[in-house]
Amino acid sequence: MPFYLVKHIHIGLAGLTILSFTARGVLMLRGSGLLRAKWLRIAPHVLDTLLLLSGLILALYLFGAGFYRQSWLAAKLLAVVAYIFLGRLALKTGRTRFHRRLAFAGSLLLLAYIVAVAVSKSPLPW
Helix, strand or coil: HHHHHHHHHHHHHHHHHHHHHHHHHHHHHHHHHHHCCHHHHHHHHHHHHHHHHHHHHHHHHHHHHHHCCCCHCCCCHHHHHHHHHHHHHHHHHHCCCCHHHHHHHHHHHHHHHHHHHHHHCCCCCC
């Protein structure tokens, strides 16, 4: 599969993942029972798995182009791990509404950082 096609698939999946997470976060903030819908519990996992798979394929392409020199990618991966942790707190394991809101805000900030790093190809995009 050509690099540009995988890249565009990855970008599209990233957009859908961000939209999905934001929508579920808003539902959480509103205390909506929709969060218990089966499709809302399954679809994000499918999206995230496809996003991860496309990211791994892109990393393989970058490996051939000097992957070890891609410091922005390491920063992005660390931010993704932190985003997963905060996202889980926000949508599932946060003990209080305040903790969930704080984790949701932190997750959104991390998403903005991840996108900025990906666009700028720099671990310090500002």
